[in-house]
């Protein structure tokens with residue numbers, strides 16, 4: 573879980589304005605985020621939602637890894653925010669934000685990755701995660717989809733390190749528009765923050781445990797059919813073919829692609845066709 577920005581960012585321009593590589597282009601290490609017209613900061617909103625969400629998910633038995641542990645620090649850089657989820661091998665990642673859009677627009681939007689080669693395997697699963705979150709947020713909060721960002725609440729983005737560099741299914745949630753009067757009254761309300769967190773937890777739970785729970789399923793299947801720890805690339809090709817069949821059958825998937833991982837000798841990474849179980 574990645575609560576966007578940080579409360580100390582505004583006071584540390586030399587750190588957060590440093591340029592990093594986001595997978596396609598340069599962007600700054602982090603930004604201050606937006607705020608309501610009355611000065612309630614996005615960093616505070618994101619942090620509050622993250623605390624509620626952490627409590628909700630842990631109560632359901634999830635292991636939660638956060639990219640920051642307070643709202644008084646600086647950063648981390650957006651590259652590090654992606655890396656934390658990757659290193660944790662999280663089943664899903666969500667970056668929590670609120671937007672600073674036009675005053676006459678309101679609503680929430682899900683920002684999803686597009687294929688930039690390094691994140692290709694998670695574009696499909698991220699779209700499924702995004703759809704689950706969109707549905708849960710609409711139902712759980714009553715907030716409309718954004719009137720100005722994306723189509724029906726979904727906006728693909730190729731300029732965000734947090735999803736460009738992700739190797740886990742991950743999306744950003746722009747919970748509301750802080751520059752809109754109606755949304756501003758919601759984002760500053762602890763009750764609504766808790767409600768938004770509850771809705772995000774519901775969407776994540778659906779993704780992880782419900783019909784879309786392919787990553788836990790694949791992880792389990794990998795153990796059960798013995799995928800991984802193969803002796804070497806050449807001899808692994810034949811074994812990989814056989815294990816792909818087993819894994820496909822085990823998971824009830826129509827198609828599954830195994831790709832040799834150069835970064836982890838002896839292991840394959842899975843990719844599944846359209847993320848759809850047959």
Ligand SMILES: [Zn+2]
Nearest residue numbers: 576605669670
């Ligand atoms: Zn933000």
